[in-house]
Amino acid sequence: MDYFNYEDGILYAEDVAVQEIAAEYGTPLYIYSRKTLERHWRAFDSAVGNHPHLICYAVKANSNLGVLSVLAKLGSGFDIVSAGELARVIEAGGDPKKVVFSGVGKTAEEIEYALACNILCFNVESESELQRISDVAVRCGKVANISLRINPDVDAKTHPYISTGLKANKFGIASDRALATYELAASLPNLHVVGMDCHIGSQLTELSPFVDALKRLLTLIDQLADKNIHIKHLDVGGGLGVRYKDEQPPLPDAYAQAMAEQMQGREDLMLILEPGRAISGNAGILVTKVEFIKAGEEKNFAIVDAAMNDLLRPALYSAWQEIIPLKQKSNATPTVYDIVGPVCETGDFLGKDRKLAISEGDLLAVRSAGAYGFVMASNYNSRCRPAEILVDENQAHVVREREKQKDLWKGEHKIS
Numbered sequence: 534m535d536y537f538n539y540e541d542g543i544l545y546a547e548d549v550a551v552q553e554i555a556a557e558y559g560t561p562l563y564i565y566s567r568k569t570l571e572r573h574w575r576a577f578d579s580a581v582g583n584h585p586h587l588i589c590y591a592v593k594a595n596s597n598l599g600v601l602s603v604l605a606k607l608g609s610g611f612d613i614v615s616a617g618e619l620a621r622v623i624e625a626g627g628d629p630k631k632v633v634f635s636g637v638g639k640t641a642e643e644i645e646y647a648l649a650c651n652i653l654c655f656n657v658e659s660e661s662e663l664q665r666i667s668d669v670a671v672r673c674g675k676v677a678n679i680s681l682r683i684n685p686d687v688d689a690k691t692h693p694y695i696s697t698g699l700k701a702n703k704f705g706i707a708s709d710r711a712l713a714t715y716e717l718a719a720s721l722p723n724l725h726v727v728g729m730d731c732h733i734g735s736q737l738t739e740l741s742p743f744v745d746a747l748k749r750l751l752t753l754i755d756q757l758a759d760k761n762i763h764i765k766h767l768d769v770g771g772g773l774g775v776r777y778k779d780e781q782p783p784l785p786d787a788y789a790q791a792m793a794e795q796m797q798g799r800e801d802l803m804l805i806l807e808p809g810r811a812i813s814g815n816a817g818i819l820v821t822k823v824e825f826i827k828a829g830e831e832k833n834f835a836i837v838d839a840a841m842n843d844l845l846r847p848a849l850y851s852a853w854q855e856i857i858p859l860k861q862k863s864n865a866t867p868t869v870y871d872i873v874g875p876v877c878e879t880g881d882f883l884g885k886d887r888k889l890a891i892s893e894g895d896l897l898a899v900r901s902a903g904a905y906g907f908v909m910a911s912n913y914n915s916r917c918r919p920a921e922i923l924v925d926e927n928q929a930h931v932v933r934e935r936e937k938q939k940d941l942w943k944g945e946h947k948i949s
């Protein structure tokens with residue numbers, strides 16, 4: 534459930550009319566809801582119950598400083614994949630001791646920075662990376678906490694671009710190399726083995742692949758214990774899906790409970806979850822203005838001021854996200870439109886064949902845009918990135934200014 538709802542035909546973000554925020558800050562504009570973020574994070578946290586655990590929000594889903602600071606205040610941990618994400622977590626008030634560092638290509642510079650910040654652990658994805666972390670730790674006179682990301686070879690049954698736990702994927706260490714790699718790690722004096730990790734994919738809509746992966750990892754943990762290598766935490770990654778159209782993913786509490794259930798009798802093993810999309814996905818919308826209505830020979834187009842550079846998911850994955858008007862028009866007749874942006878690509882669309890009663894100048898909201906929205910935005914076609922606003926109770930705050938580029942452009946051409 535989120536806090537973007539209609540009241541008397543007007544779309545509200547919490548208690549603020551979205552059209553008022555758009556009038557103040559312009560479009561295209563991402564709007565996030567603090568209450569929704571909090572509700573989702575708490576759903577994970579409370580459903581695990583008393584089992585020792587840490588919810589490490591996946592920063593890649595939405596790294597807005599306002600969003601991170603809401604989660605940091607709840608006591609969240611963070612899953613990062615770059616030094617830039619670590620810097621943002623720290624700037625937002627997050628605790629580096631609750632940070633896990635994932636990703637297949639960590640540079641020596643990033644490792645050094647993360648060591649200096651005393652992060653919780655590195656989720657190591659290859660033997661070469663293990664060696665690099667050891668080398669950097671020796672050079673810095675530090676001991677690095679490490680967890681190996683195991684590729685459990687489980688089919689996540691999701692879009693092939695966001696499936697990560699199969700043998701054919703670049704992620705993690707193959708299960709049959711796991712024991713040898715742990716033995717190598719345990720033999721390196723500047724490494725401290727603390728955990729085991731996996732992440733099988735994103736936008737999963739079934740529980741069974743998560744449970745399968747977790748069980749496979751528990752078997753490995755027992756085999757390691759026989760070799761006197763003791764794992765302190767099990768990190769099952771993120772990947773829980775959200776409802777964009779008619780998917781029916783398990784809710785965060787059902788998912789977290791199912792994970793905790795598998796951990797019964799293992800109270801010494803901390804459970805780490807890395808949800809991204811399930812926390813921020815439905816906590817955000819993208820607001821855009823209809824610039825032109827264009828009747829083509831075969832299709833009608835609504836040309837809006839947001840484009841694939843602002844929200845890439847439809848173009849990249851043919852992802853479907855709901856598009857709704859900010860003001861409902863109860864007695865107008867709807868027409869079927871492709872909702873397209875101004876970018877010079879035929880693949881530049883936000884939605885296809887959408888039935889809407891709209892006119893030029895109307896404002897629309899693309900729902901479920903809080904995850905993998907702004908973070909994947911670019912300056913393609915030398916367009917400015919959209920602004921982002923976090924609605925916090927009754928106030929709207931600007932949390933990331935529209936880029937300076939716009940000032941430059943206005944200045945050069947003397948457009949007021």
Ligand SMILES: Cc1ncc(COP(=O)(O)O)c(C=O)c1O
Nearest residue numbers: 591732735771772807808809810
């Ligand atoms: C290692 C890791 N953890 C967590 C996540 C978060 O995934 P999601 O947003 O699907 O929960 C991802 C992205 O898929 C990831 O690669």
Ligand SMILES: N[C@@H](CCCC[NH3+])C(=O)O
Nearest residue numbers: 593695735736846904905
């Ligand atoms: N960017 C993807 C998710 C990638 C998950 C990252 N490992 C999406 O929008 O669905």
